Amino acid sequence: MSRLASRLQARLPAVFRYQTSQLHSSVSRAQRRPAHAGFRTASAALAATGLGISLYFLSERGSVHLDSQRKVDEAQAEDPDAAPPGAKGSKESGAVSNKRGHRKFEKHGREGHIPMKEVGMHDLAHDAWVIIDGEVWDVTQFLKHHPGGAKIILSNAGRDVTELYKPIHPPNTLENNLSPEQFVGTIDPELAQESNHRYEADMKRIQEAREGLPPVETVLGLDEMQEAAEKVMSEKTRSYYNTGALDEYTLDENRKAFNKCRFVPRVMVDVSTIYPQTKIFGQDSPLPIYISPASNALLGHPDGEFTLVRGAAKTGIFQGVSAASSLPFHELLEEKERLDAELGSKMNMGYQVYVQSDREKSEALVKEAVEGGVKALFLTVDTAVLGHRQKSLFRLAKNEKVKGTKDDCAPGIRMGPHTDFPPYHDARLNWDDLPRLKELAQGTPIYLKGVASIEDVRLAKKHGLAGVILSNHGGRQLDHTRTGFDALRQIHADDPNLAKEIEIYVDGGVRRGSEVLMATAFGARGVGLGRPFLWAQTAYGEQGVIRTIRIMESEIVMAMRLLGLTRLDQVGPQHVECIQEMWK
Numbered sequence: 001m002s003r004l005a006s007r008l009q010a011r012l013p014a015v016f017r018y019q020t021s022q023l024h025s026s027v028s029r030a031q032r033r034p035a036h037a038g039f040r041t042a043s044a045a046l047a048a049t050g051l052g053i054s055l056y057f058l059s060e061r062g063s064v065h066l067d068s069q070r071k072v073d074e075a076q077a078e079d080p081d082a083a084p085p086g087a088k089g090s091k092e093s094g095a096v097s098n099k100r101g102h103r104k105f106e107k108h109g110r111e112g113h114i115p116m117k118e119v120g121m122h123d124l125a126h127d128a129w130v131i132i133d134g135e136v137w138d139v140t141q142f143l144k145h146h147p148g149g150a151k152i153i154l155s156n157a158g159r160d161v162t163e164l165y166k167p168i169h170p171p172n173t174l175e176n177n178l179s180p181e182q183f184v185g186t187i188d189p190e191l192a193q194e195s196n197h198r199y200e201a202d203m204k205r206i207q208e209a210r211e212g213l214p215p216v217e218t219v220l221g222l223d224e225m226q227e228a229a230e231k232v233m234s235e236k237t238r239s240y241y242n243t244g245a246l247d248e249y250t251l252d253e254n255r256k257a258f259n260k261c262r263f264v265p266r267v268m269v270d271v272s273t274i275y276p277q278t279k280i281f282g283q284d285s286p287l288p289i290y291i292s293p294a295s296n297a298l299l300g301h302p303d304g305e306f307t308l309v310r311g312a313a314k315t316g317i318f319q320g321v322s323a324a325s326s327l328p329f330h331e332l333l334e335e336k337e338r339l340d341a342e343l344g345s346k347m348n349m350g351y352q353v354y355v356q357s358d359r360e361k362s363e364a365l366v367k368e369a370v371e372g373g374v375k376a377l378f379l380t381v382d383t384a385v386l387g388h389r390q391k392s393l394f395r396l397a398k399n400e401k402v403k404g405t406k407d408d409c410a411p412g413i414r415m416g417p418h419t420d421f422p423p424y425h426d427a428r429l430n431w432d433d434l435p436r437l438k439e440l441a442q443g444t445p446i447y448l449k450g451v452a453s454i455e456d457v458r459l460a461k462k463h464g465l466a467g468v469i470l471s472n473h474g475g476r477q478l479d480h481t482r483t484g485f486d487a488l489r490q491i492h493a494d495d496p497n498l499a500k501e502i503e504i505y506v507d508g509g510v511r512r513g514s515e516v517l518m519a520t521a522f523g524a525r526g527v528g529l530g531r532p533f534l535w536a537q538t539a540y541g542e543q544g545v546i547r548t549i550r551i552m553e554s555e556i557v558m559a560m561r562l563l564g565l566t567r568l569d570q571v572g573p574q575h576v577e578c579i580q581e582m583w584k
């Protein structure tokens with residue numbers, strides 16, 4: 001470890017040491033990284049990684065409704081740059097020495113501390129400030145680029161949000177998303193400490209809980225992995241990972257869907273040798289499962305998505321990387337390349353695409369993924385707008401939910417069309433956009449993720465896509481949507497050959513190897529698991545990911561033996577019977 005790293009480590013309160021256990025590797029990473037990478041210097045990486053300071057607004061949060069009866073009209077909300085003349089919060093210029101020393105803002109920010117009262121006045125769509133770790137940032141322009149929507153920022157604008165951001169930040173989010181001009185200044189350090197203390201106390205509790213976890217090899221099922229994860233999750237993390245949309249009927253149904261079916265085993269078959277191998281997204285896979293893209297791994301574990309890349313690479317499992325990952329994609333690619341060289345194999349990585357309103361940004365990300373050699377692109381199509389996860393408690397200091405804005409109480413009704421554009425997800429996405437995506441994909445197979453209807457499967461086939469993933473986004477989007485497994489069964493019933501003409505995958509609520517077999521019986525090529533891998537990495541990092549795969553492997557192999565199967569292509573609808581749907 002470098003001298004600088006040791007010094008920083010020694011100065012940090014004990015509670016940060018767990019977070020900084022990766023300091024050394026982060027520094028080496030930063031040193032290895034090309035000059036264009038997020039951090040220009042290792043000390044910058046140190047400063048940001050070590051202190052855990054972040055401006056990462058939770059992705060996948062809250063829908064956006066920016067029409068305002070206050071001073072902000074729709075155009076301003078759409079384009080927060082279009083603030084009216086004389087808007088509050090015009091910045092004074094002046095020299096500010098930044099305490100972390102890795103940002104040099106000579107022309108911007110102000111002398112002296114900014115009174116909290118003044119920060120509190122900047123809580124509007126066209127004028128939004130937040131405090132992060134004692135620093136005041138103007139996030140007005142960032143509102144429309146935030147993957148989690150503007151609302152979460154707006155409902156916390158004018159406040160100290162350190163506690164909300166710190167546990168989930170990617171190290172270079174500030175540098176990547178905000179310019180020096182957006183740094184406004186600092187608040188009195190004593191005031192900043194309060195939120196830090198709460199954060200520290202939570203981290204200390206988590207660290208102690210982590211030390212008390214049973215050895216990873218004693219975890220026997222994914223339910224036990226979830227139990228272990230819940231012990232070491234902050235309330236915010238649990239809330240983010242576990243909740244679904246509205247009343248969570250779909251979330252609940254995802255799990256219950258498999259309970260409608262029973263196996264019909266065959267006996268007297270030699271099952272001494274089993275082959276659970278298959279092809280997933282065109283690649284050889286040891287098992288018919290993959291890591292479904294899920295955002296914000298850093299919320300659960302300080303190594304974030306690295307745990308998933310490492311676990312997948314070391315077991316040969318296909319990993320779908322989320323567009324809303326907490327770590328920058330190029331870092332995950334670098335880690336993949338490092339592991340490929342170390343293990344002498346090629347890891348199977350896919351990239352999940354969110355089409356943003358800022359199409360240029362989306363295109364750049366797709367190009368980066370394709371040039372980085374991903375094996376598949378997953379175009380998520382069930383997020384025209386983010387589902388409303390009403391039960392999600394993004395607690396701040398006290399028992400506060402993420403609030404609506406005052407605008408949400410504005411009087412008046414709208415008789416015309418609702419044409420709000422959510423700032424991040426592009427609600428205009430449609431089939432006509434596929435040719436451009438295909439052009440960018442340069443032959444990388446594209447899979448539509450978030451499909452429920454047989455008609456959309458047929459359209460995907462007609463548009464020459466490689467396949468579809470039947471999914472309801474883990475019950476986080478439209479509540480009461482049918483489950484992926486139910487959709488699969490119905491599609492199989494309506495057109496048994498369709499799964500032979502286009503690859504069909506399924507996800508949602510899968511927690512047992514036997515359930516994977518039920519899905520393959522109805523034609524699914526593979527099954528995605530979302531939360532189980534988030535829980536696994538939260539509890540045990542990379543080891544948890546590997547253990548989860550091993551558990552699934554043993555359950556799949558055992559179910560195959562007990563069903564009288566030696567290879568996956570032998571399983572079929574004759575091995576499963578399901579109760580009739582009540583609405584049929």
Ligand SMILES: Cc1cc2nc3c(=O)[nH]c(=O)nc-3n(C[C@H](O)[C@H](O)[C@H](O)COP(=O)(O)O)c2cc1C
Binds near residue numbers: 292294295324474
């Ligand atoms: C916390 C969380 C974050 C997610 N983030 C994404 C995402 O960024 N992109 C995406 O396409 N799907 C995302 N998903 C959906 C998963 O890919 C997957 O469809 C779902 O989790 C499967 O259900 P399961 O969690 O019951 O296994 C997310 C799911 C969860 C629980």
